[in-house]
Amino acid sequence: MKKYTGILTTALQPIIILIDLYIFFYVGDTAVREVFEETGIKSEFRSLLSIRQQHTHPGAFGKSDMYIICRLKPYSFTINLCQHECLKCEWMDLSDLVKTKNTTPITSRVARLLLYGYREGFDKIDLTMEELPAVYTGLFYKLYHKKLPDNYKTMTGMD
């Protein structure tokens, strides 16, 4: 169970958490590319887990900092650190991360969320995703939200 379970610490991105065959990273669409550039680990995007929104100062109305926390599946495991972007990068055991006091509240929370998904199924923590067409532009969009029952997806009318 501890195989490939771990955490990566980098300079630009405070934490990259890797659990079993899955990588969790604080970036959205560019997660796969960034993980590879900073760590040398190849991966595939799997799902969106969480959104972190920075509270604005009273004097900085309207300014907001948002992180998208994703789940990736790695295909390689040897770390090849980018020295320009990262201070440190290593595999750690997730149980150590859950137990340690030497981390931030957010990292601790995400670690516990990952542990929950690892133990009881990633469907418990993943947002569902579906690709939908934008009729006017011809583009496609990915829409993430909590699971919608099939009868709500297909119903053509309501009372």
Added chain:
Amino acid sequence: MKKYTGILTTALQPIIILIDLYIFFYVGDTAVREVFEETGIKSEFRSLLSIRQQHTHPGAFGKSDMYIICRLKPYSFTINLCQHECLKCEWMDLSDLVKTKNTTPITSRVARLLLYGYREGFDKIDLTMEELPAVYTGLFYKLYHKKLPDNYKTMTGMD
């Protein structure tokens, strides 16, 4: 049940959906302010529902457009349209929106998600939120994700 159930259509934001006492808006932190500026409706932020990610063109690697879809609770209901930012703005019945074919796949999907939450509880569609401190900067962050059981939040060790 149909009281205050509806949808607002604007120019800059393709759609604002209002259901019963709740507003759903395609903007994150600035949703309350934007809704007021564009519609004159006062509201309060309640939760985060969904994330819409635009698929990138093959030739536009790394470019991504993300919308955060939120749920707001309105405190006023009279529409006072901003003519500079909106083409049209009206209350519509959600059942009409779910039934109509004259809308985009994403709007239709979000409408069905709202109907599900309206009928069976907004906890079914809302992401949970918790405020956590950033130890180094002294700031606070909001973290949104699917519900984490209490025993995972409080556990101090694992097997």
